[in-house]
Amino acid sequence: MSTDGHQEGAAVAVERLLVPLSDTVTVRQTVGYAVQSGLEDADSLECHLVVAMPYDADVPESDRYRDDAENLLSRAQSWVEEDAGTADVTIETATIGVDEYLFGPRDYAEIFDAYAADHGIDRVVIDPEYQPGVTAQLLQPLERELERIGLTYEEAPVERPARRGRLVGETEDFDRLFATFWISYGFYLVLGDPTYWFDLLTGAAVAGIVAVSLAQVTFTVPLDRVQSPIRVVRFAIYVPYLLWEIIKANIAVSAVILRPSMPIDPSLSRVNSRVRSGLPLTALANSITLTPGTLTVRATNQELLVHSLIPDAREDLFDGGLERGIRFVFYGRAAAAIPSPRERDDAEIVGGEEL
Amino acid sequence: MIETLQFWAVVVLLGLGVFFTFVSTVGVLRLPDIYARAHTASQTDTLGAGFALAAVAVAFGWQQATVYSVLLLFFVFITNPTAAHAIARSAAETGVEPLLTEDPDDADDDANTAVESEGEVQ
The missing domain is CATH 1.20.5 (Single alpha-helices involved in coiled-coils or other helix-helix interfaces)
Structure with a gap:
């Protein structure tokens, strides 16, 4: 860890800090530390709060990330104002990496470096739990890359609330x-x-x-010693049901394809599913795609955009048989008995512009 | 007796596998756009490969190779929808608009030929 960047700080009138933010339990303390350490060495502080966007702006998820980023930046800004009190602190906020797809720690290090060069940053203060939208732990490789690039950084000494x-x-x-x-x-x-x-x-x-x-x-989600094995058993019960649905749908689609008039009726529909994002949603989207006649085009949060080829397949989708099956696998029999997407008004036919 | 039964079971299963693969091929040729074709392409993987692998399992009888064919089917069933979804999603992201019928209950062939407009589609 190199903390030499602010040794000569006393001589510098303005200390410029770059604080990359992500929504973690320690982000508040990181911001607090950045303000406090910045003001120790210099009379005035210029605090650059940035959120690095993992996706480029063309990806549909980026809307959600952008909203989250704005939200986080405005919160962080008020924290800095709160901590600075009467001291001379200038706050700059930015979202960076909007034009590109940030893949690994090297990409993050490079955009931080570019930003630092543009704004004359003295030091980067990193949240030890820093995790910008990607699942893998980023801190250590990021520090290695910053070291390689030669950007001065410091890990904020935070107290993790997660002792227990x-x-x-x-x-x-x-x-x-x-x-x-x-x-x-x-x-x-x-x-x-x-x-x-x-x-x-x-x-x-x-x-x-x-x-x-x-x-x-x-396993990205913690396992449950009782529930996880039960889910495996329930999944084994679900598979024959899924196979039966696949066979039925295959016959229906085959009949349509082989008819000389080919009475297809392609439509797009949006279904808000009642399953958790992650594995359950993946299982549901895959089951839907596996059944011929319905094809998941997009799965964002709990919203599925499904292309259906024939009306029967769309009706089956709106009746929510597979959704009940997935709920049975992950949440048990009681949870499976929910109204169908049609009854709870969670399914609608949309036009092609929804893509 | 058992052998004849096994033989005919294999023949029937293979026949079904070939039939669904054939239907899927016809579908890929006949259907109008990439989304509709993705539906039928998955038929090959589900029932086409499913029946063919079932035939293999029956032909081998109860031995280790049977377990392999079940595992194969399992992996096909995981990878097929993933690939189909990837194709559909990338088509959507590059701005390919699906052909949709104007009135969803009207199953005529004069589908609303959506004009491709690249700029506004994300």
Whole structure:
């Protein structure tokens, strides 16, 4: 960690700080530290609050990110004003990286560097939990890249409120490792020969490596020791139902395609699903696409944009059979008994301009 | 007896697999735009490959290769919708407008031929 950037700060009248923000539990403390440390060394402080946009502006999700970014910036601005009190602090806010797709830590480091060069930034203050819209942990590789580029940075010394969370985190980590290990070991033995000692040994080694390296990637949501196995069982019950739906839909679509007049009726509809974003929504969108006649064009938050080929397929979609199935898998039988998207007015036919 | 039954089960399953693959090919040729074609392309993967792999499983009988064919089907069922969704989404993002019928209940062929307008579509 290099903190030498502000040693000569006393001589400089204005200290210019760059604070990249993301919505974390420690962002408030980071901003507080930035203001406090900036004012220690200089009479006046110029505080640049920036949000790096992970997606370029053409991606539909970027609207949501932009709103979140504005929101965060205005909150952060009021924090700085609050902490600065009567001191001479200028606040600049910006969203950067709007024109490009930020992929890895190097991209982030480079846009921070470009911004720093443009505005004469002395030092970057980083939130230890900094995580701009991507799932992977970014802090360490980002620090490495900043080091390489030669931008002075400092990690804000924050107190993480998650002391108890750390302890819980250990059992969570164990559960993840345990589950990943046995899933990959099982898969290895299915492909190999479970009675041959060599396969048992190499399988354990491979599963160990897989578990250590991929457990955090495989399970992004903490596992539940009771619920997760039950979900697997419920999923096994759901699969025959899904297969039956696929066969029915296949026959219906085949009949339409083989008719000489080909009475197709393509339409786009929007369905607000009642399943959590993430794995349940992915499962629902995939089930919908797997059934011929309906095709998920877009899945944003809980809103699905579905292209349907024949009216029957659209009716089935509006009746929400698959949605009930997915709710059964993830939330249990009681949760499956919800009104269909049509009844709760969550499904409508839209035009092509909705894309 | 068992052998004949197995043989005919394999023949029927393969026949069904070939039939759905054929339908899907016809569909890709006949259907008007990329979205409609994506629907029918997934038929090959679901029932076409499904019946063919079921035939393989029946032909092998109860042994390890059967487990492989079930696993294969499982992975096909995961990757197929992912690919179909990726195609549809990238088509939507590059501004390909779907052909839609004017009145959704009217199943005539004079579909509302939506004019492609590239600038405003995200």
